[in-house]
Amino acid sequence: MINTIIHLVLLLTMPPLLLGVINKTKAFVAGRQGPPVLQVYFDIAKLLRKGMVISTTTTWVFVAAPVITLVTVIVAGLLVPMGPFHAPITFAGDMILFAYLLGLGRFFTTTAALDTGSAFEGMGAAREATFACLSEPAIFFALLVLACISRSLSLDGMLHGPLTAVLPGVAAPLVLIAIGLFVVLLAETCRIPVDDPNTHLELTMIHEVMVLDHSGPLLGVILYGASIKLFVLGSILLHVILPVQAGQPVWDWALFVAEMLGLSVAIGIVESVMARLQMRHVPYLLIAAVLFCGFGFILLATVGK
């Protein structure tokens, strides 16, 4: 019970901190001081108090979509276990619900972008939807590998598989899907090298350009939802790359938070040392992620028997 409450509290309050840590890391590498670590909280609080400007072209979808996206990522976050603890909601087959909840959120984000009737937003929506076609197979290959390793059919059991796995042949597939999932994480949360969250050149953006017309509380909701998505996908990745546990619940939670902050620093470093890919090269990166995950699956199928 207490762990479920901690799960909920972390899920709802910690995500904006990750964005702050990423920005601080990037500023540190660039030799700047950067915004405060808590800046994203201030931004969200400020946006929630502001008024909204809504385009006359839009329909109710434009207002509902950011909220749908937020609710879907929160529900998806309830299915993902943090550290060695169990997820609040878990049942056989919930990994499919997880993937499709993210799909539902994405569907409405892109639909809201088309709702404005702007060429820029349509462009961003097309890119987002297209890149999802490549990241989705990668996610499912990774899920198949985890299902094979853990012999489980729920996200909770699958993600705890690497922790308990004793089979010798699972290390290589896990490394491969960790690489694939990291690329998917960067693509899905719109980080460099796929997308640049800081750019203001609309033609080259993906996520930021889709939400150009959202303002005030709706923009706050989008910002908050995006950070939760990063948090949720990050906690999945942590299970694969760092299947360790401290033993004591207190230390396990501390370890989880530390790992999460470490992951944010890693993303910040990737963003600092890499340039954004050319838009036409992004599919190659994602296909590489599919191949990594798929190869991990084939390797497990042939070697892990």
Next chain:
Amino acid sequence: MSPLKLILLASALLGASGIPALFGKRRSPVGQQLAVVLLLVGSGMGLYGVARALVSPAPVTMELAWLLPVGAFSVAVDAVSAIFLVPVFVLPALGAIYGLGYWPQRQHPGNGRKLSFAYGVLAGAMALVTVARDGILFLIAWEVMAVAAFFVATTEDREPAVRRAGWIYLVATHVGTLCLIALFALWQRTTGSFAWSPLSPAMAGQQPGGVTALFLLALVGFGFKAGIMPLHVWLPGAHANAPSHVSAVMSGVMLKMGIYGIVRVAGWLPVGPAWWGGLLLGVGALTAVLGILFANAQRDIKRLLAYSSIENIGIMILGIGLAVLGRTVGRADLVWLGLAGCLLHVWNHALFKGLLFFAAGAVVHETGTRDIEQMGGLARRMPRTAAVFLLGVVAISALPPLNGFVSEWLLYMGFFRSLSPVDGSIWHLTGFGAVALALTGALAAVCFCKVHGAVFLGAARSEAASDGHDPDFRLAGPMAVLAGGCVLVGFLPICVMPILDGAVQSWTGAPVAGVVAWREIAPLGWIPWLAAFLVIAVAGIVGFLIPAVCGATPRRTGTWDCGYARPTARMQYTGSSFGQSVTEIFAWVLWPRAHRPRIQALFPRVRGFEQSVPDVMLDRLATPVFQFAERILMRLRFLQQGRIQVYVVYFLAAVLTLLLLGAWLQS
């Protein structure tokens, strides 16, 4: 009255529903109204029969006396038939109500009566196909269905495009029927009778190769009707050019007759080798992925929906493949999940594809075009149509909490369970089925986001789309019913599970080895709660929380086009551009045909760019084959003299030859 008699009577009522209209006046609406009443009465009766057949434990069988030497006709209804009968009794009746507003006799005096008649015959024949239990009756019903579908699909036979589509359909369906005739002939040789019932291993044991031939003939013969790749060539044209309610019935119900045949044969043949399931999985994955890729590249809204039907047929074939494979290796859980997923998808596809075709028809009716690039912004003028279309689009993209998600979830569960060994063996190849399904789902989201966005959102792209209004109850009523079905199955999937369970248990005609409890392998208990939470949370935040925290009332102004002062509707991102990035990635399978102008000077004059994605299988495979056949067969043209005496001589010669051949074989 027994359930079977009710269903047969319903089938007769459906079949005869268009006859009164034939005697009516050209502009009199009475015939069409009478047809709707007959269809409604027949469908109500049929549904009552189906419900009773579902609760009765044993399958009901009946023999109908027949004078021909082939013996009595036999009909029966079991749970599998009942599952396929439900769409037959729901969609045509709703379509007829829709037709009152969409294709009124008064406005279509030339072809309205023909449409009413053939439409009823099509519905009645489909009901008969699902209950027929001998080869001859099945083939008769099948052929009546195929020909009736030709006449409804070519309602507007004055248009050259309609005639061409109808011609291709007629050829394709008869090539399929040819395979089915061979199938039933071979079936008769194997079993010694035309009775269409489970084939016992003892009978099949005499001819081991024969069973494989039966399986392959069924896959090809029924595959033509279902539209599996590459046998789908007739499908997009026929669906696009038919009136919308006919497209809905053809796509939502008639294609499923092909699925029905494959499900039947797969269940009634003895347990086959593993490659049967593998072949079905491969064909299903290919059909699903290619179908949705081609759908995404279309700009004709009805052609797009037709290609998406091919995708959904692929998903159903994936389910059958999983069930067949599960049967081969003796895994009852895989049989259950694969078959239940397939059968539920049959219902689901009838619900959301019917809904989408009805809504698309309403849009085509208001705008007068099928080209999505001419539409835009219709949500403001047709808000209710836009809302149900959005619901259908979410459902068909298999997104929670609607019905498409439930059936695909069952299939995913099957694929994931196939990884966990019960008997020690792991076959990882089936895992690729889950990936194919994931790819299909993501591509479907692109495709349907595009079509919904291009048609209903943004600003009107043409004069035609700048007015229009929501249709009246005749068009809206059927859409509301189907939308309600999508929501019901999506939110309360538990309701339909017992029905699916009954169908799976009666699939092979014998109890499945190692019966599984569906509650254990398909734990759907969380779905209603999560679905309700999603809806309540979204409604709560949008309705209360945002207005409460928001500092001021929202200000409304034009879309911020990055500072550009004079945006026009033509500057919007088009549906084709939206789908273009996917088309580019998959250009190696789609072979788009593009005409790219060369830009030479610094300030080039007006240049045109065009790109289209024609059907590769039709243009590069079917057409060359048939042209080659035509060249060869032209040499036999002298046989066609056009005089009846000559044909009588041909008959005589054929009968004599057969007699001599028979005598020679006997001796």
